[in-house]
Amino acid sequence: MIELRRLSKHFADTTAVDAIDLSIARGELCVLVGTSGCGKSTTxxxxxxxxxxxxxxxxxxxxxxxxxxxxxxxxxxGYAIQSTGLFPHWTVAQNIGLVPRLLKWPKSKIAQRVDELLNLLNMPAREFADKYPQQLSGGQAQRVGVARALAGDPDILLMDEPFAALDPITRSNLQDELLRILHQMGKTIVFVTHDIDEALKLADRIVIMDQGRIVQQGSAHELLSQPANEFVSQLLGKADRGLKQASLRQVQERMQPNIQGYQSEQPSISAKASLKQALSAMLWHQQDYLWVLDHQQQPQGLIELADIIPTKPQHRRPRS
Amino acid sequence: MADSRSDSVLPLLSLAAILSVLLLDYGSVQANRIVAGVGHSLWSALGSGLATLLLLSLLAILVLNSLPNLSLLTKLKLARLKPHRYSKLYSYTLLLFLLLQMPFGLAWFAAIQIPESQPFARAAPGAGFWLLLFFSFLMLLELQRSTAHRHWLGLGIGLSTLAAWWLCLQLGWLDSLALVREYRSQQGPFKQALQSHLLLVGGTLLLSALLGGLLTALILNFRSLQSSVFALLNFLQTIPSIALFSLLIAPLSALSMQFPWLQSLGIRGIGWAPALIALVAYSLLPMVRNCTVALQQVSAEVLQSAQAMGMNRVQLFFQVRLPLALPVMIEGLRITCIQAIGLTAVAALIGTGGFGNFIFQGLGQAAMDLILLGALPIIALAMVADYLFSAAAKYWQPGVSHD
Incomplete structure (x- = not known):
């Protein structure tokens, strides 16, 4: 869908982007990550x-x-940026309706689209449609920014650190919502961030950039298990790498389908939780196993510490 | 809640008003236009009844608005004083009385102090009167500031004051006032002065808006021009107005001698042509500066996202950039307009007419009232312009609902 071939950008005396090749498939969420000045926003x-x-x-x-x-x-x-770029002299509804208006949609269809998007982003239209951007909180403004980017029903969505200025809780909520919405719509998205955790959470494919070049690209798993070089492993957070990888796998992938001896008062965990959360629960309860429950709180199986760390015999610590 | 510093403004203003009506003449009576007047104190001008009422109102405002400042007494348990919940409303009422009584008071003063045997005698307000008017106006502004949601109250008081003056004038009660006498004898010239003053100011605004817009467009498109344009405009601003007016006389009269058709358009060394040129020259700096700053300060992110949404250049300018810049541009118009109103008075020296005529005639004849007949309308015009443009800027403030 989007195809970059030996693409470069030179400014007066610097090269911001240096002959990169990248192809992004339809419906893919591709995240460009890198330190500031690496050329990701320029791309x-x-x-x-x-x-x-x-x-x-x-x-x-x-x-x-x-x-x-x-x-x-x-x-x-669609285009959404960190500072939202909302027009301060227009109401929320006018801001969201901009692209449909430029595309000359009929008025009733625009109004309907605005309502639909506000509801999709959990902002009741009745309450927010007539507010001005300066009356919104940071998270609300960012939602409106995303809604505006989606309004014209574009095939492609470009997002430049849209959540970077938000507090961690709001950011995480908006990331979840973005994933939910995008799975419904199947848009092609190019997302720029400097936050590797955001990239790991959202991306189908992560593209790591440094000094105008692509250093490595691949799924979160591929990057975590085989970082191409020192820079990538540094960016992935060397010390936390194990935990980051554990956060990408769900408990149900490793559990044993064994519910013998289940007691509801013993510590348990959801099947959809990550291995990282399971590890944390084990540490907290000081216990090397947890019961695994489905979303109806019914026992599904058991997960043990050894399931999370399936060590081969030669890696065991020698005992004296 | 208002802070303690602003709490002391009203008491201070009312105190100043009390002192000025007590210590200065409230009015004077002249036997004719030229001789010096005889001063009258508040008591002899208004009679003891009205004078006492007036003083009591001022005192009441002083006390009503001092209460919060006396909290020290409350702390020391010497007294239990709290600002009354209606103290602002009472103050508004008292101010309304003070402002409304002024024309009637003057009429009363003329009635009791001008002997019937002197038909040419004229009454004039004194320093005490003017200061009372001035301080009352300031108190009104201060009250408005501290009770922002009662915007209509101040406007209502202003309008009813104007109505009171109009009523007294219509009834002929102020006919023996010096200023009114001057006006009656200058009625024709007054209308003409108003007309030419407004025409010149309006023409200046229009021309400088057009030229200023053009220069701003140039500056925005060719950044390198910015410093040289502003250097030139700044230089123009430093030339004293009288010098600029007279500097233009020679070239313009030479031009009109050379091309007689210019004369038929009214373009000569003196008159409106040099005045308009000079006024526009002065107006360009505030105009261009405000327009440039206004358009340049629109956030780059907003402009970029407008572009990214697929607005073309025309849509981007008229739907985003201009509306966001409008309040600061109107501020430029406001400064330009007020400046032009003032400078047009000076332009009377080169024969443009306008209210400046009365001022310079009055100065020549040492007739204070004639000077006032020119000066007061200029002040009034400037205040009206200020109010209108400020209201417009407020109305077009982006992102504020008007309900």
Missing amino acids: LRMINRLIEYSEGTLMVDGRPIDQLDAVQLRRRM
């Missing part, structure tokens, strides 16, 4: 031509974007 902005690239080719749906009209191209791509 994102070249896709909707806020920045024109210097060399290479950039194709959307098989057509080079420099042959498309920039204004028309942008109306087909």
Whole structure:
């Protein structure tokens, strides 16, 4: 769907993006991660031509974007940024309705779309539609920013650190909501962040960039198990790598389907919880096993410490 | 809650008003236009009844608004004083009385102090009267500030005061007032002065808005021009107005001699042409500065996301950039307008007419009332312009609902 071939961007005396190759499939959530100044935002902005690239080719749906009209191209791509960029002189409804208005949708359809999106983002339209951006909290404003990006029903969504300025709890809620919404809609998303945890949580594919180049790309598992170099493992947080990997696997993948001796008062954990949460619960209860429950609180099995750390005999600590 | 510092503003203002009506002449009576007037104190001008009432009102405002400041006494358990919950409303009422009584008081003063044997004698308000008006106005503003939600109250008081003056004038009660006498003898010239003053100010606003818009567009598109344009405009601003007016006389009269058709348009060395040029030259700095700053200060992120949503250049300018810049641009218009109202008075020296005429004539004849006849309308015009433009800027403030 989005195809970058040997794409470069030179500013006066620096090279922001250096001949990168990247192809993003339809419906994929691709996260560009890197330290500031690595070229990830520049790459994102070249896709909707806020920045024109210097060399290479950039194709959307098989057509080079420099042959498309920039204004028309942008109306087909949602765009959400950290500072929200909401228009302070327009109400929430006017802000969200912008792209549909530019696309000349009929008024009734725009109003319907605005209501639909506000409800989707858990902001009752009756309460929020007529508010101005400065009357919103940071999290609410960011939701409106996302709603505005989705309003024209674009195939592609570009998001530049949309949640970076939020507190951890709001950020995590919005990430969950984003995942929920996107699974419903099946959009192609390019998401820029400097927060590796956000990337691990959201991404189908993570693209790690450094100094204008792509250092490594792959799924969260691939990156965690085989970091290409020192930079990547540093970025992944060397010391926490084990925990990060454990947070990507669910308890139900490792449990034993054995419920003999189940007692409801003993410590238990949900089957959908991550191995990291299971490990934490074991530490907390000082116990090396937990009962596994399904969403109806019925026992499904048992998970033991040895299931989380399935050690091979030669890796066991020698006993004297 | 208002802080303690602002709590002391009203008492101070009322104290100042009390002192000025007690210590200064409230009015004076002149036997004719030229001789010096005889001063009258508050008591002899208004009679003891009205004078006492007036003083008591001022005292009441002083006491009502001092109560919160006396909390020290409360702390020491010497007294239990709390601001009355209606103290602001009472203060508004008292101020309304003070302002409303002014035209009637003046009429009363003229009635009791001008002997019938002197038909040419004229009464004039004294320093005490003017200061009372001034301090009452300040108190009204201060009250407005501390009770922001009662916006209509201040406006209502202002309008009813104007109505009271209008009523007294219509009834002829103020006919023996010096200012009114001057007005009656200058009625024709007064209307003409108003007309030419407004025309010149309006023309200046229009022209400088057009030219200023053009210059702003140039600056925004060619950044390198910014410093040189502002250097030039700043330089123009430093030339004294009289010098600029007279500097323009020579080239313009040469031009009109050369091209007689210019004369038929009224373009000559003196008159409206040089005045308009000079006024526009002065207006360009506040105009261009405010427009440039207003348009440049619109957040880059907002502009970028407008672009990213697929707005074209025209949509981006008219739907986003301009509306967000509007309040600061209106502020530029406000400054320009007030400045032009003042400078037009000076332009009377090169024969443009306007209220400046009365001021300079009055100065020449040492006739104070004629000066006032020119000065007061100028002040009034400036205040109206200030109010209108401020209200407009407030109305177009982005992201505020107007219900």
